[in-house]
Amino acid sequence: MFTPKYPPNDTAPTPTVIQPQTLTPAPAQSHVPVPVAPPAPASNRPTVQLTPGSTLALVAGGGAAVLVVGTVLVSMLLAVAVTGVSVAVVAIVLRLLVKDLHKER
Numbered sequence: 001m002f003t004p005k006y007p008p009n010d011t012a013p014t015p016t017v018i019q020p021q022t023l024t025p026a027p028a029q030s031h032v033p034v035p036v037a038p039p040a041p042a043s044n045r046p047t048v049q050l051t052p053g054s055t056l057a058l059v060a061g062g063g064a065a066v067l068v069v070g071t072v073l074v075s076m077l078l079a080v081a082v083t084g085v086s087v088a089v090v091a092i093v094l095r096l097l098v099k100d101l102h103k104e105r
Helices: 052-104
Strands: none
Touching: none
């Protein structure tokens, strides 16, 4: 299912060779003609077709990715919140200790 499928060698389009042309100077005209390139050959590669199983796998993979990213972001937010609370508790304890030191003098 996930292995690439290559077309047979004989169905590949043959490369087109464009021969250089010599340009002759145009008589005094107000515009210069632009050479036109031939159109690109059509591709023989098949288009991507999604089966119900592959669609379900894509949806499940996308949902799993969203859950993993959400979990990581929530855990980072929780780490920041815990750090903030611990810094606030340390600040209160230090303030009380400094206040007690000033009372003893």
